[in-house]
Amino acid sequence: MQADLINIIKNAGIVGAGGAGFPTHIKVAANAEYVIVNGAECEPLIQVDQQLMDILADKVVAGLESVMRITGAKQGIIALKGKYQRAIDSLERYTQGKSIEIFVLGDFYPAGDEQVTVYEVLKRIVPEGGIPLKVGTVVTNVETLLNIAEALEGHPVTDTYLTVAGNVPNPLTIKVPIGTSVKEVIALSGRSDLRGMAVIDGGPMMGKIVGDVNQPVTKTTKALLVLEEIHPLIQAKTMPLKTIIRQAKAACVQCQRCTDLCPRYLLGHRIEPHKIMRSLNYAKGEADVLKMTFFCSECGACEQIACPMFLSPRMINGRIKRELIQNGIKPNTSTRMPTAHSMREHRRIPTKRLKIRLGLIRYDRLAPLADLKYQPQVVRIPLSQHIGKPSTPTVELGQIVEKGMLIAQIPENSLGANIHASISGTVVEISKHIVIDSCKKGGNQ
Structure with a gap:
């Protein structure tokens, strides 16, 4: 039974819908005490998960029960903010009499950080550089569970919310x-x-600027935020890294606010962003200090809320971390058990304050789930939209495909995910993408 469920998930091409796209069939193939559903949706303006938990609560719960069966978990926990009352009401109807608890989170950022969620729910601290499984937990996204429920009904991943x-x-x-x-x-x-506009793929804190608006949405796309090019948030995200480093060297006053408000530091992890900023003034930096960057989640709390000088420890941490990885340098190991900071509960970042700081209050409007079955003429489906190797095409140029048909598969003995046609039509290009045109009748004509 367990193997059958895992194969269904694998064949359907399910990946983490709310993160980097880790293949779900690998993630759930483990033993765990708990399965936590991350329904916090803590990035401002994004409203996907709260609506799916309301309108499709039955399928979210069905997906959760499947993951619980696979992992042998004794309990499922759906963690979401108290302000999502409609979702809470819907979920309560479908969890009655089941080993599933609804856990109400506060309205703060980053409540949806995987490790923060685990601590809030279980008071267990995931080790530095570790995953929730280290503390007996599997954490999954709302839409991922919805996709699992759909897969059990024979539907692979072809669409995204x-x-x-x-x-x-x-x-x-x-x-x-x-x-x-x-x-x-x-x-x-x-x-x-x-x-005159710029587009952010994802939330305003951790999302990235879309370089080309003709690029496709993928299995992991959860939001598209449109802001003016002159908006301070866009200006900050497009600032050249050289400028960010130069400003940090000149203007960092070592106030330590970036450290004081760092969510991972407050969980007891060995990261102190202000020391990393200070190390920029040394030719080679301080080796042990630079290795702290491995424990940075790049949530952006340091740059958008903490820093009075509007500097970006997050960008600097990310750059140093990538350079260390490229040079084969690994974090220092430790056997110490992290302990949450005594002031952690008092240093949460209220979501409303974050919206004000980001200049997004005027855009804080309802984004209701549209009852619209949109059908594009052409889709460009990337072969790499997940962690692991790009998928291997299983179709040929000019081939007619139906929606839901397998068009690319996991390379042999590799980490990856299957990919399926999202519309019916003809394959007109096979490169880093598989392009399907619903109007073409055959060949690349």
């Missing part, structure tokens, strides 16, 4: 075929003219 918000006439949450262009999805919100 995402929120379109920001400077758009009609914010909405919508289900679209994977491979639809960013520009096309944003147009569904009434914003077809993107001149």
Whole structure:
């Protein structure tokens, strides 16, 4: 039974829908005491998960029960914010009499950080550089569970749910075929003219600027936020790294606020961003200090809330971390058991304060789930939209495919995920993407 469920998940091409896209069939193939559903959705403006937990609560619970069976977990816990009352009411109807608890989180950032969620729910601290399984827990995303429930009904992953918000006439949450262009999805919100605008893929804190609005949405796309190019948030995200480093060297006053508010530091992890900033003034840095960057989650609390000088420890941490990895340097090991900071409960970042600091209050509007079955003419489905190796095409140029058909598979003996056609049509290109055109009748014509 366990192996059958894992194969269903694997064959359906399910990956973590709310993060980096780790293949779910690998993640759940473990023994765990608890399965925690991360429904915190703590990034401002994103409204996907809270609506799925309300409108599709039955399928979310069904997916959770499947993961509990696979892992042998004694309890499932759905962690979401108290302000998501409609979702709580819906979930309570489908969890009655089951070994599933609803855990109410406070409205703070980053409540949805995987390790923060585990501590809030279980008061267990995930070791530095470790995963929740180290403390007997599997954490999964809301839409991932929905995809598992769909897979049990014979439907592979072909679509993704995402929120379109920001400077758009009609914010909405919508289900679209994977491979639809960013520009096309944003147009569904009434914003077809993107001149003078920039788009963030993901939340305002951890999301990245979209370099080309013709690029496709993937299995992990959860939000598209449209803001003016002159918006301070966009200016900060597009600042050259050289400028960020130069400003840090000149303006960091070593106030330690970035450390005091760092969520991982407050969990007892060995990371002190202010010391990393200080090390920039040394030719080679301080080796042990630089290794602290391995424990940075890059949540952005240090730059958007903590720093009075508007510097970016997050960007600097990320750059140093990547350089260390490229040079084969690993973090220092430790047998110490982290202890949460005594002031942790008093240093949470209220979401409302974060919205004000980010300049997003005027865009804090409802983005209701649209009852719209959108069908693009063309989709560009990336062969790499997950952690692991790119998938290997199983189709040929000119081949006619149906929605849901396998078009690329996991390379042999590799970490990866299957990919399925998100629309019916003809394969007109095979490169780093598989392009399907619903109007073509065959060949690359």
